[in-house]
Amino acid sequence: MNSIKLHAPATIANVSCGFDILGFCLDKPYDEIEIKKISDQKVVINSIKSEFSNIPLFANQNTGGIPALKIIKDYKLDFGFEINIKKGIPLCGGLGSSAATAAGVAFGINKLLNNKLSNEEVVKYALEGEKISSKTPHADNIGPCINGGLVIIKSTNPLELINIKTGEYFFSVLHPNVKISTKMARELLPKNIKLENAVKQWGNIASLVYGFSENNIDLIKSSMNDYIVEPVRSKLIPYYDEIKETALNHGAIGCSISGSGPSIFAITNSYEDSKKILSKMKNILEKKSINFHGYCSKINNKGIEVL
Amino acid sequence: MNSIKLHAPATIANVSCGFDILGFCLDKPYDEIEIKKISDQKVVINSIKSEFSNIPLFANQNTGGIPALKIIKDYKLDFGFEINIKKGIPLCGGLGSSAATAAGVAFGINKLLNNKLSNEEVVKYALEGEKISSKTPHADNIGPCINGGLVIIKSTNPLELINIKTGEYFFSVLHPNVKISTKMARELLPKNIKLENAVKQWGNIASLVYGFSENNIDLIKSSMNDYIVEPVRSKLIPYYDEIKETALNHGAIGCSISGSGPSIFAITNSYEDSKKILSKMKNILEKKSINFHGYCSKINNKGIEVL
The missing domain is CATH 3.30.230.10 (Ribosomal Protein S5; domain 2)
Incomplete structure (x- = not known):
């Protein structure tokens, strides 16, 4: 070859x-x-x-x-x-x-x-x-x-x-056209974190993995909480809180920052919901005249x- | 009633x-x-x-x-x-x-x-x-x-x-007769931990839970590593390192501190192994003339x- x-x-x-x-x-x-x-x-x-x-x-x-x-x-x-x-x-x-x-x-x-x-x-x-x-x-x-x-x-x-x-899940991915370098996003992170927050985080990560493996949507939903990184990095992403709230209000199982951002993903268990949620997420940036790309995707196994 | x-x-x-x-x-x-x-x-x-x-x-x-x-x-x-x-x-x-x-x-x-x-x-x-x-x-x-x-x-x-x-697992539990109060064991813990250690820990905890849920013994074994608590608390437990090494050398899937100690548990997937390992763990304290209690137990569901 x-x-x-x-x-x-x-x-x-x-x-x-x-x-x-x-x-x-x-x-x-x-x-x-x-x-x-x-x-x-x-x-x-x-x-x-x-x-x-x-x-x-x-x-x-x-x-x-x-x-x-x-x-x-x-x-x-x-x-x-x-x-x-x-x-x-x-x-x-x-x-x-x-x-x-x-x-x-x-x-x-x-x-x-x-x-x-x-x-x-x-x-x-x-x-x-x-x-x-x-x-x-x-x-x-x-x-x-x-x-x-x-x-x-x-x-x-x-x-x-x-x-x-995992079961079948779908992602609504919104990429606001603003630049955040991985280096910059990483430099923002604290070097040390409180033990009590680390404990909360590992309770959630254990539950999230078990939720996905058992296809337990309620558990996935209640586990997608990030006490360490999201509070810091979300500030770099325009209208992050509004976009996340919109996704969750329209039935997303969870919503968070993809990688080091600025992309935002929402997760659902239906392609139809995924399209609807992406459309609502896009609307927010359209109103603010911020360029973006949007994708609906299933898991690629x-x-x-x-x- | x-x-x-x-x-x-x-x-x-x-x-x-x-x-x-x-x-x-x-x-x-x-x-x-x-x-x-x-x-x-x-x-x-x-x-x-x-x-x-x-x-x-x-x-x-x-x-x-x-x-x-x-x-x-x-x-x-x-x-x-x-x-x-x-x-x-x-x-x-x-x-x-x-x-x-x-x-x-x-x-x-x-x-x-x-x-x-x-x-x-x-x-x-x-x-x-x-x-x-x-x-x-x-x-x-x-x-x-x-x-x-x-x-x-x-x-x-x-x-x-x-x-x-989970599948069926067995515990060899050794309780050295020395007093460690929960309060004291907790006060020893750091209030803050390095983010990089927290990340290692949540990689292990996610894998450990998935390992138990999938009955993947290799994964359980490689995930039972504690970067945060064991290094601090194990110092309070007499001959901890020797006891742990002995348990692992005799086929334990993992070995760690139970709760805030001083009890030590080793985990296996056979009752016979569990008895053998407990006996080896006991031998160490016997030689040092430290009183103890020992238990072999399956999971109580x-x-x-x-x-």
Whole structure:
């Protein structure tokens, strides 16, 4: 096999109280990535025109280029790769855009190398790519992007990803077109937290995971409370409280910040509700003349898909 | 009904990384409690001779007396109760001894009142009794004592207890005969913790709960790591590290401090292993001439049992 095409999907990290340890894979949006072997030992990145084409084209600055370069070096390959990326996931949106490129490239190259790398190594190379957007990269986007479904990032070192069986859920995702860098969002976080708040948070995270695994909607609903991160980061997102309140008032099971924001997600168990809620969420930004993107998506249980 | 007899079982709170939010109900040891209506509006506490009879006999100082007095007052009862307690659970051992008495009395009186109180009210009255042994009482012993099984204490206010379905597991419980008060054990805890440690902890707690619900022994094993409480409290327990290492070396799935200690529990999925491990754990204290009690128990899925 000399070339491969794939979809690398968007992801929702954190999932309310699950800061840094929980992530969902979405059906859309997604990046389209094509990787071709080339005879030179180098990495060429091409950006295919899309709504979000403003990615770095130097391989050593691109989240997909970095894993490609490292794999060539570590495995002493005598060839290189041309990588064509059509971005479908907004950049710096909190939807795992950089993770999708990093994971998509590491995953795709592994296929071109006849699965020479373990799943763990694929994640590790993808994490190398993520380093460019976050000093302390976590696998809460990469894990769900590769594995699909709902994933606990139990540990990053050593890497332990736990997939949770869930019922069918739908996401209304609103991406307000304002820039929040992952670095900035992370710098806002407290270094220390009160033990009593940590206890509340782990009561909720345990209940949330059990709620999803048992398809207990009341439990999911009452567990989606974040005492640590949402209170700080929500201030960066225009009209966050109003959008969240609207989603919950229109029947969302829960609503929170996707990744480090500014995207906001609401979760439902019906596609119809998901469309209705997204429409209500959009209305708020429309009235304030803030640009946005909106997506309705089910859970993507496959993860990265080879086309 | 004018009198009732019941067993109020011991419990394991915290369960490693589940500080203040997770508890198991044990089959043994247990307290035996008899409650009789008496014509006077008062509460009489009698202690039946046992290995652990040194409980306060003034009703307003006894963890069972306090709920009884409050129920009489709140429900304007024109009668009172004689309560006979035979302690089977070591006091101040970290096995929910005070919770068993408090929960047993609240539960039993509710039966004598023809279930006038909701389950939530029973827990609340029991918590009032617990206040005498801990300034900030948690339901991590009372919840499992009443409900049985494995319980997440999702929230204390409002009270939310979530029972987790589990497979069959066995506990080797070693109670070294040294005194650690709940108050003292709590005062040792840090008020603030590093966010990065909190994240590790909630990754483990989410995985531990999912591991029990899916009967995934490898996941339970790798999740029973406590970064917050065990490092501090284990120093109070003689030969803790040696006992834990011994339990793990002999096949325990996990080993940690029960409640606020000094009891230590190891978990297995076979009764035979549980007996073998307890014997190895006991050997260590025997060699050091430290007195102890030891119990092998399965999970008690019934909780308090009316005889």
